[in-house]
Amino acid sequence: MTEILARTVEVTRTYGSVTALDRVSLDIHAGELVGLLGPNGAGKSTLVNLFAGLRRPTSGTVELLGGSPLDPARRRGIGVTPQETGLPPALRVGECVDFVRAHFPGAVDRGELLDRFGLADLVKRQIGGLSGGQKRRLAVALAFAGNPRLVFLDEPTTGLDVEARHALWDAVRDFHAAGGTVVLTSHYLEEIEALAKRVVVIGEGRVLTDDTMEAVRGLVGVHRVTVTVPETPDLPGVIGVEREGDRTHLLTADADALVRELVLTGVPFSGLEVRPTSLEEAFLVITGREPQPA
Protein backbone atom coordinates (compact mmCIF):
# COMPACT_ATOMS: atom_id res chain seq x y z
CA MET A 1 0.00 0.00 0.00
CA THR A 2 1.40 3.38 -0.94
CA GLU A 3 2.00 6.05 1.67
CA ILE A 4 -0.88 8.40 2.48
CA LEU A 5 0.34 11.97 2.10
CA ALA A 6 -2.88 13.72 3.05
CA ARG A 7 -6.06 12.53 4.67
CA THR A 8 -9.35 13.80 6.00
CA VAL A 9 -11.39 11.68 8.37
CA GLU A 10 -15.05 12.60 8.77
CA VAL A 11 -14.28 16.26 8.27
CA THR A 12 -17.03 18.81 8.59
CA ARG A 13 -16.47 22.51 8.08
CA THR A 14 -19.17 25.07 8.62
CA TYR A 15 -19.17 28.83 8.06
CA GLY A 16 -22.00 30.13 10.21
CA SER A 17 -25.08 28.33 8.99
CA VAL A 18 -23.37 27.10 5.78
CA THR A 19 -22.01 23.56 5.80
CA ALA A 20 -19.16 23.72 3.30
CA LEU A 21 -17.98 20.16 3.97
CA ASP A 22 -20.06 17.43 5.49
CA ARG A 23 -18.21 14.41 6.95
CA VAL A 24 -15.66 14.07 4.16
CA SER A 25 -13.17 11.23 4.37
CA LEU A 26 -10.50 11.15 1.71
CA ASP A 27 -6.99 9.72 1.37
CA ILE A 28 -4.41 11.12 -1.03
CA HIS A 29 -1.70 8.56 -1.76
CA ALA A 30 1.86 9.26 -2.83
CA GLY A 31 2.18 9.47 -6.60
CA GLU A 32 -1.48 10.20 -7.30
CA LEU A 33 -2.81 12.93 -9.57
CA VAL A 34 -6.26 13.62 -8.18
CA GLY A 35 -8.84 15.93 -9.71
CA LEU A 36 -11.45 17.51 -7.45
CA LEU A 37 -14.57 18.36 -9.39
CA GLY A 38 -17.80 19.95 -8.39
CA PRO A 39 -20.15 22.84 -9.00
CA ASN A 40 -19.66 26.31 -7.52
CA GLY A 41 -19.83 26.27 -3.77
CA ALA A 42 -19.40 22.47 -3.57
CA GLY A 43 -16.61 22.75 -1.02
CA LYS A 44 -13.50 22.16 -3.17
CA SER A 45 -11.58 25.22 -2.05
CA THR A 46 -12.51 24.58 1.55
CA LEU A 47 -11.05 21.08 1.26
CA VAL A 48 -7.83 22.37 -0.29
CA ASN A 49 -7.56 25.07 2.38
CA LEU A 50 -7.99 22.47 5.13
CA PHE A 51 -5.23 20.30 3.66
CA ALA A 52 -2.99 23.34 3.34
CA GLY A 53 -3.59 24.37 6.95
CA LEU A 54 -5.24 27.64 5.93
CA ARG A 55 -8.50 26.60 7.60
CA ARG A 56 -9.31 24.29 10.47
CA PRO A 57 -12.10 21.72 10.44
CA THR A 58 -15.16 22.28 12.60
CA SER A 59 -15.02 18.56 13.40
CA GLY A 60 -13.07 15.55 12.18
CA THR A 61 -9.34 15.36 11.53
CA VAL A 62 -7.03 16.46 8.74
CA GLU A 63 -3.57 14.96 8.33
CA LEU A 64 -0.76 16.18 6.17
CA LEU A 65 2.47 14.23 5.63
CA GLY A 66 1.74 12.19 8.72
CA GLY A 67 1.07 15.15 11.03
CA SER A 68 -0.99 18.27 11.41
CA PRO A 69 -1.36 20.72 8.52
CA LEU A 70 -0.84 23.47 11.11
CA ASP A 71 2.75 22.29 11.64
CA PRO A 72 5.10 24.50 9.56
CA ALA A 73 7.47 21.55 9.06
CA ARG A 74 4.72 19.59 7.31
CA ARG A 75 3.68 22.60 5.30
CA ARG A 76 7.21 22.93 3.95
CA GLY A 77 6.64 19.60 2.19
CA ILE A 78 3.75 20.91 0.14
CA GLY A 79 3.07 23.62 -2.41
CA VAL A 80 -0.22 25.44 -2.81
CA THR A 81 -1.77 27.74 -5.36
CA PRO A 82 -4.97 29.06 -3.82
CA GLN A 83 -7.85 30.15 -6.01
CA GLU A 84 -6.95 33.77 -5.39
CA THR A 85 -3.48 35.00 -4.71
CA GLY A 86 -2.24 38.45 -3.84
CA LEU A 87 1.31 38.85 -5.09
CA PRO A 88 3.32 41.92 -4.06
CA PRO A 89 3.01 44.29 -7.05
CA ALA A 90 6.31 46.08 -6.47
CA LEU A 91 8.44 42.92 -6.52
CA ARG A 92 10.02 41.68 -9.70
CA VAL A 93 9.21 38.14 -10.82
CA GLY A 94 12.72 36.90 -10.02
CA GLU A 95 12.67 38.54 -6.57
CA CYS A 96 9.34 36.96 -5.76
CA VAL A 97 10.57 33.52 -6.81
CA ASP A 98 13.71 33.98 -4.69
CA PHE A 99 11.66 35.19 -1.73
CA VAL A 100 9.55 32.03 -1.79
CA ARG A 101 12.52 29.74 -2.50
CA ALA A 102 14.29 31.16 0.57
CA HIS A 103 11.68 29.52 2.81
CA PHE A 104 12.59 26.02 1.68
CA PRO A 105 15.84 24.18 2.39
CA GLY A 106 15.69 22.10 -0.80
CA ALA A 107 14.21 24.69 -3.15
CA VAL A 108 14.32 24.03 -6.88
CA ASP A 109 16.77 25.85 -9.08
CA ARG A 110 15.52 29.33 -9.93
CA GLY A 111 16.29 29.16 -13.64
CA GLU A 112 14.76 25.74 -13.99
CA LEU A 113 11.55 26.85 -12.29
CA LEU A 114 11.28 29.96 -14.46
CA ASP A 115 11.84 27.88 -17.59
CA ARG A 116 9.34 25.24 -16.57
CA PHE A 117 6.58 27.82 -16.24
CA GLY A 118 7.54 30.01 -19.18
CA LEU A 119 8.57 32.89 -16.92
CA ALA A 120 12.21 33.29 -17.96
CA ASP A 121 11.48 36.31 -20.16
CA LEU A 122 9.56 38.00 -17.37
CA VAL A 123 12.17 37.64 -14.65
CA LYS A 124 12.90 41.36 -14.40
CA ARG A 125 9.32 42.54 -14.75
CA GLN A 126 7.43 43.97 -11.79
CA ILE A 127 4.50 41.81 -10.78
CA GLY A 128 2.11 44.78 -10.82
CA GLY A 129 2.75 45.15 -14.54
CA LEU A 130 2.05 41.52 -15.48
CA SER A 131 -1.09 40.41 -17.27
CA GLY A 132 -3.65 38.36 -15.36
CA GLY A 133 -2.49 35.16 -17.08
CA GLN A 134 1.18 35.90 -16.36
CA LYS A 135 0.39 36.47 -12.68
CA ARG A 136 -1.52 33.20 -12.57
CA ARG A 137 1.43 31.36 -14.11
CA LEU A 138 3.71 32.85 -11.49
CA ALA A 139 1.30 31.92 -8.68
CA VAL A 140 1.27 28.31 -9.90
CA ALA A 141 5.05 28.24 -10.35
CA LEU A 142 5.49 29.34 -6.72
CA ALA A 143 3.67 26.20 -5.55
CA PHE A 144 6.56 24.20 -7.01
CA ALA A 145 9.38 26.45 -5.75
CA GLY A 146 10.05 24.49 -2.56
CA ASN A 147 10.45 21.16 -4.38
CA PRO A 148 7.31 19.79 -2.67
CA ARG A 149 6.20 16.18 -2.47
CA LEU A 150 2.59 17.24 -2.83
CA VAL A 151 0.99 20.24 -4.53
CA PHE A 152 -2.54 21.58 -4.25
CA LEU A 153 -3.63 23.63 -7.24
CA ASP A 154 -7.00 25.36 -6.86
CA GLU A 155 -8.23 26.18 -10.36
CA PRO A 156 -4.70 26.66 -11.63
CA THR A 157 -5.50 27.63 -15.20
CA THR A 158 -8.35 30.07 -14.69
CA GLY A 159 -7.71 33.07 -16.91
CA LEU A 160 -5.02 31.37 -18.99
CA ASP A 161 -5.21 31.18 -22.77
CA VAL A 162 -5.10 27.78 -24.47
CA GLU A 163 -1.36 27.81 -25.06
CA ALA A 164 -0.51 28.81 -21.50
CA ARG A 165 -2.97 26.24 -20.18
CA HIS A 166 -1.34 23.46 -22.16
CA ALA A 167 2.14 24.54 -21.09
CA LEU A 168 1.00 24.43 -17.49
CA TRP A 169 -0.50 20.97 -17.96
CA ASP A 170 2.88 19.81 -19.27
CA ALA A 171 4.59 21.20 -16.17
CA VAL A 172 2.11 19.40 -13.92
CA ARG A 173 2.56 16.16 -15.88
CA ASP A 174 6.35 16.42 -15.63
CA PHE A 175 6.14 16.95 -11.87
CA HIS A 176 3.87 13.93 -11.56
CA ALA A 177 6.05 11.79 -13.84
CA ALA A 178 9.01 12.57 -11.58
CA GLY A 179 7.10 11.14 -8.61
CA GLY A 180 5.19 14.22 -7.40
CA THR A 181 1.67 14.05 -6.03
CA VAL A 182 -0.95 16.52 -7.24
CA VAL A 183 -4.43 17.51 -6.12
CA LEU A 184 -6.12 19.97 -8.41
CA THR A 185 -9.55 21.50 -8.62
CA SER A 186 -11.02 22.63 -11.87
CA HIS A 187 -14.26 23.57 -13.52
CA TYR A 188 -12.86 22.38 -16.81
CA LEU A 189 -13.72 18.76 -17.45
CA GLU A 190 -11.12 18.91 -20.22
CA GLU A 191 -8.47 19.84 -17.68
CA ILE A 192 -9.36 17.03 -15.32
CA GLU A 193 -9.46 14.61 -18.26
CA ALA A 194 -6.08 15.78 -19.47
CA LEU A 195 -4.41 15.38 -16.11
CA ALA A 196 -6.17 13.40 -13.45
CA LYS A 197 -6.05 9.66 -13.02
CA ARG A 198 -8.46 9.70 -10.10
CA VAL A 199 -11.50 11.96 -9.92
CA VAL A 200 -13.27 12.97 -6.74
CA VAL A 201 -16.60 14.65 -7.33
CA ILE A 202 -17.82 16.89 -4.57
CA GLY A 203 -21.32 18.29 -4.31
CA GLU A 204 -22.91 20.16 -1.45
CA GLY A 205 -19.99 19.37 0.79
CA ARG A 206 -20.01 15.61 0.25
CA VAL A 207 -17.93 13.20 -1.81
CA LEU A 208 -20.37 11.99 -4.46
CA THR A 209 -17.98 9.92 -6.56
CA ASP A 210 -14.39 8.84 -6.09
CA ASP A 211 -13.19 6.74 -8.97
CA THR A 212 -10.85 6.40 -11.91
CA MET A 213 -11.06 8.86 -14.77
CA GLU A 214 -12.42 6.13 -17.04
CA ALA A 215 -15.27 5.27 -14.68
CA VAL A 216 -16.23 8.90 -14.17
CA ARG A 217 -16.06 9.64 -17.87
CA GLY A 218 -18.69 6.93 -18.32
CA LEU A 219 -20.93 8.70 -15.81
CA VAL A 220 -20.49 12.03 -17.51
CA GLY A 221 -21.46 10.78 -20.96
CA VAL A 222 -24.98 12.09 -20.47
CA HIS A 223 -26.67 14.05 -23.25
CA ARG A 224 -29.60 16.41 -23.20
CA VAL A 225 -32.13 15.97 -26.00
CA THR A 226 -34.45 18.96 -26.16
CA VAL A 227 -37.69 19.08 -28.15
CA THR A 228 -40.97 20.92 -28.24
CA VAL A 229 -43.70 18.28 -27.80
CA PRO A 230 -47.35 18.47 -26.69
CA GLU A 231 -46.63 16.12 -23.82
CA THR A 232 -43.56 14.33 -22.56
CA PRO A 233 -43.24 10.98 -24.35
CA ASP A 234 -42.46 7.87 -22.38
CA LEU A 235 -39.21 6.63 -23.89
CA PRO A 236 -36.64 4.01 -22.89
CA GLY A 237 -33.23 5.20 -21.77
CA VAL A 238 -34.41 8.50 -20.28
CA ILE A 239 -32.69 9.14 -16.97
CA GLY A 240 -34.12 12.57 -16.27
CA VAL A 241 -36.83 14.89 -17.60
CA GLU A 242 -37.16 18.66 -17.23
CA ARG A 243 -39.91 20.87 -18.61
CA GLU A 244 -39.15 24.49 -19.32
CA GLY A 245 -42.04 26.39 -20.91
CA ASP A 246 -42.96 24.40 -23.99
CA ARG A 247 -39.54 22.77 -24.16
CA THR A 248 -38.82 19.31 -22.80
CA HIS A 249 -35.31 18.24 -21.92
CA LEU A 250 -34.66 14.51 -21.89
CA LEU A 251 -31.42 13.34 -20.31
CA THR A 252 -29.94 10.15 -21.66
CA ALA A 253 -26.72 8.19 -21.98
CA ASP A 254 -27.50 7.36 -25.64
CA ALA A 255 -28.85 10.36 -27.54
CA ASP A 256 -28.89 8.59 -30.93
CA ALA A 257 -31.04 5.74 -29.65
CA LEU A 258 -33.37 8.18 -27.93
CA VAL A 259 -33.91 10.23 -31.08
CA ARG A 260 -34.61 7.05 -33.08
CA GLU A 261 -37.21 5.99 -30.48
CA LEU A 262 -38.72 9.45 -30.50
CA VAL A 263 -39.20 9.35 -34.28
CA LEU A 264 -40.73 5.86 -34.06
CA THR A 265 -43.40 7.02 -31.59
CA GLY A 266 -44.76 9.35 -34.27
CA VAL A 267 -45.13 12.14 -31.68
CA PRO A 268 -45.12 15.50 -33.49
CA PHE A 269 -41.98 17.21 -32.22
CA SER A 270 -40.04 20.24 -33.36
CA GLY A 271 -36.88 22.14 -32.54
CA LEU A 272 -34.72 19.07 -31.87
CA GLU A 273 -31.48 19.92 -30.08
CA VAL A 274 -28.88 17.50 -28.79
CA ARG A 275 -25.99 18.57 -26.65
CA PRO A 276 -23.73 17.08 -24.01
CA THR A 277 -24.73 17.98 -20.51
CA SER A 278 -22.23 19.95 -18.55
CA LEU A 279 -20.36 18.08 -15.91
CA GLU A 280 -22.44 19.78 -13.27
CA GLU A 281 -25.72 18.78 -14.88
CA ALA A 282 -24.56 15.22 -15.36
CA PHE A 283 -23.64 14.86 -11.75
CA LEU A 284 -26.84 16.47 -10.57
CA VAL A 285 -28.73 13.86 -12.56
CA ILE A 286 -26.53 10.99 -11.47
CA THR A 287 -26.88 11.90 -7.83
CA GLY A 288 -30.62 12.20 -8.15
CA ARG A 289 -30.75 15.91 -7.36
CA GLU A 290 -32.99 18.36 -9.15
CA PRO A 291 -31.17 19.69 -12.21
CA GLN A 292 -31.24 23.47 -12.53
CA PRO A 293 -32.80 24.90 -15.70
CA ALA A 294 -30.17 25.35 -18.40
Ligand SMILES: Nc1ncnc2c1ncn2[C@@H]1O[C@H](COP(=O)(O)OP(=O)(O)OP(=O)(O)O)[C@@H](O)[C@H]1O
Ligand atom coordinates in the same frame (compact mmCIF):
# COMPACT_ATOMS: atom_id res chain seq x y z
N1 LIG B 1 -15.03 32.37 4.45
C1 LIG B 1 -16.27 31.95 4.23
N2 LIG B 1 -17.32 32.49 4.87
C2 LIG B 1 -18.58 32.06 4.67
N3 LIG B 1 -18.90 31.09 3.79
C3 LIG B 1 -17.91 30.52 3.10
C4 LIG B 1 -16.53 30.93 3.27
N4 LIG B 1 -15.77 30.18 2.44
C5 LIG B 1 -16.62 29.35 1.78
N5 LIG B 1 -17.90 29.56 2.17
C6 LIG B 1 -19.09 28.84 1.69
O1 LIG B 1 -18.82 27.44 1.78
C7 LIG B 1 -19.34 26.76 0.63
C8 LIG B 1 -18.22 26.03 -0.07
O2 LIG B 1 -17.34 27.00 -0.65
P1 LIG B 1 -16.01 26.61 -1.42
O3 LIG B 1 -15.32 27.88 -1.78
O4 LIG B 1 -15.24 25.62 -0.64
O5 LIG B 1 -16.60 25.91 -2.72
P2 LIG B 1 -15.90 25.58 -4.12
O6 LIG B 1 -16.34 24.20 -4.48
O7 LIG B 1 -14.45 25.84 -4.05
O8 LIG B 1 -16.62 26.64 -5.05
P3 LIG B 1 -16.11 27.35 -6.41
O9 LIG B 1 -16.07 26.29 -7.45
O10 LIG B 1 -17.19 28.34 -6.65
O11 LIG B 1 -14.79 27.95 -6.12
C9 LIG B 1 -20.04 27.83 -0.21
O12 LIG B 1 -21.40 27.83 0.13
C10 LIG B 1 -19.37 29.12 0.24
O13 LIG B 1 -20.23 30.23 0.07
